[in-house]
Amino acid sequence: MITDARVLQAEFSPKEVEHRDQEVDVLSSALEPIVAGQPGETALIFGPSGAGKTCIAQFTVGRLQEAVGEMNQQYVNCWQDYTRFRVLYRVLEGIGRAADVHRQSTPRDELLERLRKYDGPQYVVILDEVDQLEDPRVLYDLYRMSNISMVLITNREEELFAQMDERLSSRFGSSVRIQFERYTLDELVSILSARARWGLVADAVGRQELALIGDAAAGDARVAIGILRNAAHRASREGVDEISVDVVHQSIPDGKDEVRQKTIEQFTEHQQILYNVLVDAGETQPGELYDLYCERVDDPKTRRTIRNYLSKMDHYKLVVSDGNGRNRTYRLR
DNA sequence: GTTCCACCGGAAACGGGGGAAC
DNA sequence: GTTCCCCCGTTTCCGGTGGAAC
Missing domain, CATH: 1.10.10.10 (Winged helix-like DNA-binding domain superfamily/Winged helix DNA-binding domain)
Incomplete structure (x- = not known):
């Protein structure tokens, strides 16, 4: 049943994205100066979970890197790396300068000094779940670095700015803002259909079943993909070649529960x-x-x-x- | 209105743990 | 081996808040 399990992961970054052309264009424009060797504008992406924010950010930055050639990029999930130190560590890691940094002995100032000395190609840092940062001053640290551009991702714009002092909010108040809306049912079905095409055997799932999954996911692509993955695994276990309506119904609770379960395991x-x-x-x-x-x-x-x-x-x-x-x-x- | 009490959350201190320097 | 340094989880302290009882 499953021919490529990677594409059934929510984190999978597809070669082409759907239904987000305008958002990709705005983000591309913000980062456009990088093509000319200048840092891009800070971009602030916000919108509900599963609206494709992370996927679009990674896709756009990846495409830019292909176009520019010499450019660095790093993805940092601030949910996992929420301290100032850990974010700086991840950013250094993205340029291969973190190998000898030790969590319990290297001072933070040393990390900042290394970043200040960075004079390599333009460097784009994607900071996901940026409202989860314990100390938003790290944004100011990165803002001051000459050839680092930032793409900030958050569910709620207000929560991010509420954490910032005046200096920070005035710096980031002028960021390029990109609002994401929830996917419509048709859009979700289309996304799921592509994932099924890439990751499952032919005719493994019909439109009716995909619509059922999309409906249960209520606009959240991450949940929708989770349900599809669960349904595919369940059908495989049962030894059938097709995902039925029944299998979808049985897979909805587990698919919805996955994110919660992953958090609890940590x-x-x-x-x-x-x-x-x-x-x-x-x-x-x-x-x-x-x-x-x-x-x-x-x-x-x-x-x-x-x-x-x-x-x-x-x-x-x-x-x-x-x-x-x-x-x-x-x-x- | 006042007092009591359970609870909240910020701030600072503490201590474990691990690497670096000697 | 010892000392120093530093991050980070935890603890201690304490002022603030709001509902209940009087």
Whole structure:
């Protein structure tokens, strides 16, 4: 059934993109000065999850690199690399100057100094989930580098600017803004159809089934591709050559759940235990939640640390809090 | 209106861990 | 081997907030 599993991954960057011509044009224009050896304008891409922001940024920068030839690029996911140090490390990595940087002994200033000394070809850095940065000053660090151009990606523009001080927001306030909207059902079906063509045997899935997947994904291409991948695996396991409506129905929960599951797997042992307490207990008040957590571990973290964990889970949209003060409760989203 | 209490989250301090320098 | 340096997760401290009880 599956002929090329890579194209069924949401991260896969296709050779051609669909339904985003205008966005590609605007981003290309912002980065156009790079062709002449000058840094591009800072671009700020924003819009809902699964609207193709990351895919379009990588596609456009990749195409630019092919055109220019001598140019560097690096993709940094600020969700994973959220400290100032880690972002600088990733940026240095993109130009091959991070090999002897050690997480626990190299000072941040040393990283900045190395970047300042960089005088190679123009360098485009894509900072995805940029609103997740712990310290947005790293944007200013990069802004000041002479031949680095930035493409910033965020779900919510307001949240990004809310974190910035006046100096930063005035610098980035004039960025080229590119708004992405959710995909329509037809657009999603078209995207899924292309992925099925590249990654599955011929006639493995019909339009009706793709429309069903697109409908369940509600405009989110990442979820849609996840459901298609799950459906393909399920059909393979069942030994059939075609993805039926039934298989799609069975695959929707797992497909939707994938992003959440991946996040939970990255949690520490204590964070997972806390999450499982909420899974088992349902809506719970903070005090009771802490007591239940303590019952399950030998060496519990402090209440303050648990608040940090809950705050992190809230940020990841796994947990929601309702009410204030004594009436506050936590529950799974 | 006042007091009490549970909770929140910022700031600073602490300590583990790992590499560099000697 | 020892000391120093630095990042980062955790802890401690504490002021602020808002609902409940009186």
